[in-house]
Amino acid sequence: MSFDEIIDRFGTHCAKWDMMEPIYGVPAKDGIAMWVADMDFRPPACVQKAVEDMAAHGIYGYWGGEGDYKNAICWWMSERHGWTVDPEWIFTTHGLVHGTGMCVDTWTAPGDGVVLMTPVYHAFARVIRSAGREVVECQMVNNNGRYEMDFDAWDAQMTGREKLMILCSPHNPGGRVWTREELEGVAAFAKRHDLILVSDEIHHDLVYPGATHIPMANIEGIEDRLVMMSATTKTFNIAGSHTGNVIIPDPDLRKAFATRMSALGLSPNSFGLAMTTAAYSPDGAAWVDELIVYLDGNRKLLDAAVESIPGLASMKMESTYLAWVDFAGTGMERDEFTRRVQKDARIAINHGPTFGKGGESFLRFNFATPRSVVNEAMERLTTAFADLQ
């Protein structure tokens, strides 16, 4: 398979390409979609085959027997992340935004606080606020283009109303892969303030050479308050399957979660289960290894282009395909640099403020697209800011 192939996604109910004109005014005719976090690549052949086999059989009845599905998840976590999972710990949700909603619903009540390390993936705050809970924004420190935690400041912010914390590991946006010391700091913080810790590790497979992801579950002493979340969807580009895993080692937490799942009548979609089973395999692993090499090339291309524009700075990414670019150095108002990217360069991007405090001067660029597209986007960006040269 070639990641260089340009695949036309227009007219396929594709959020990223079909919606960029209605939402951002970036013309479908010659715009470039670099916002929604999915990739413009086909998944590995093993995943495609699983769907084709189901379609060829042609009967779409209820799914039964989760053994191979759960074993595939356990195999992947052990093989790729050095984390031993018991199949009994695994729940399947309709993706991890849904998983987040389920956690908020299970372990907090209206009015409670939920802690986020901002700037962070925007859907967390949307879910928390929609559920009538309060978002407690603990802002990270931007230390020379690298996000760091600030436990002293965050300790001072706690009021006692906080019940849950969501960790994004690796972090989106900014692409930090947290170190063992940082994760131990999060665990200690959660204990100090008696918080359930939800660790969203959806980006854990997309880590660049030089960094190693450590599952929060491998940090000692946090197990009795820990909820892990992962999915095949980012790694294998199957987000439309809306399938995610909430993995809970602690029996009491598991019981509480199982009760809410049951009360809401939730059970998974058979296509998502089949795709996950196929993806978490040696063939899937080989494809991910190739994908990372390709994405790393795109990351370097984007970084070099951004760094050559005076006033722009791209965070040093250890993970994810979501570049986090700071426009503060241009001295321009947010409306002006955003207008140049959307109207002049005709690139649809995510706006920094939606990620919470600390995101104000940033735009997020998704570079999981053929290299020629990233190249064209960077040429346009350079032209749009040519007056700064």
Ligand SMILES: Cc1ncc(COP(=O)(O)O)c(C=O)c1O
């Ligand atoms: C940290 C994080 N969690 C969850 C999601 C989305 O998860 P899902 O599509 O499974 O709801 C994203 C998508 O970008 C993400 O970045």
